[in-house]
Amino acid sequence: MLDYFRNTLYIAITSELIEITHAETGRKLAEPPLLAIETKRGRDSVIALGSMAKHLTGKPNVRIENGFSHPRTLLADFTAAQRTLAHLIKRVLPLGFFVRRPIVVMHPLTMLEGGLTQIEIRAFAELASMAGASRAYVWQGPSLTTEQLRKHSFPEQGRLLFP
Numbered sequence: 656m657l658d659y660f661r662n663t664l665y666i667a668i669t670s671e672l673i674e675i676t677h678a679e680t681g682r683k684l685a686e687p688p689l690l691a692i693e694t695k696r697g698r699d700s701v702i703a704l705g706s707m708a709k710h711l712t713g714k715p716n717v718r719i720e721n722g723f724s725h726p727r728t729l730l731a732d733f734t735a736a737q738r739t740l741a742h743l744i745k746r747v748l749p750l751g752f753f754v755r756r757p758i759v760v761m762h763p764l765t766m767l768e769g770g771l772t773q774i775e776i777r778a779f780a781e782l783a784s785m786a787g788a789s790r791a792y793v794w795q796g797p798s799l800t801t802e803q804l805r806k807h808s809f810p811e812q813g814r815l816l817f818p
Contacts (some may be wrong), residue, residue, distance in 0.1 A: 656669070662748060662757035665794075665804050666740070666783070669765045675747045678804035680763070684747045685698045688723045689738050704742050729766040730778050742785035756789035760804065763793070771795060777818040792817050 661677035674685045679739045686705030694716050703711055711717050722736025723729055730736055748754055761779045763771065771779075776793045783791035796813015809815050 662755050663804050664744065664747065664757045664759045664788075665762065665799055665801075666759060667762045667798065668723060668729060669762055670721065670729060673723075673743060675743055676801060676804070677747050678801055680749060681734045681801050682749075683690060686743060686802055688721050688736070688739050688780075690720045690722070690724070691717055692720060693709065693717045694762055701738060701742065704739065727766070729763050730775065730782065733778070733782065735783055744787050746769060756787055757785075758790045759783040759788035759792070760799065761793045762795075763801070767795070772815070773818070776816050778805060782816045784796075 658662060663664030665676040665678060667674045667676075668688070671687060672685060673688045676683050687709060689705055689708040690701055691703035691708035691711040691714075692699050694746065702717065706813060708719055720732065720735040720739075722732040722739055738783055744757065744759075746755065759791055761783050763775075769805070771793065779793045780791040793816040794809070794813060797810060799809065803809060
């Protein structure tokens, strides 16, 4: 019963794909981290996300952004990444009158040579917070299972980081 009121999200990130798992329901969402932004009368608005955004490539007044694509780091454009993540989080959370802000475990999967710096850890945690998380953590280690997330038990082969 208490799990109904909890929202724990596990977000695995690469520059090509974001996978979000809602631990309590097991619901999963996987989308490319693309955002289609249309400019009309000098104002930008998000018109598509993920695979739908990819189909709008080349459309007039529309630009496609990937906030997770850079040659040196996974987090390239904070604003684009935050907007993308916020939209994806809304899509995976259960519908209802009272939906608690989620606890988010961010798991960057690429650009990890030498480990994450303190700046990267803080940036990923801040990204999750700005996208709607009540608490944000960064996981370094093997992929987590839904059961591990539900129980908040993390394997010893990794590290749960909190800035």
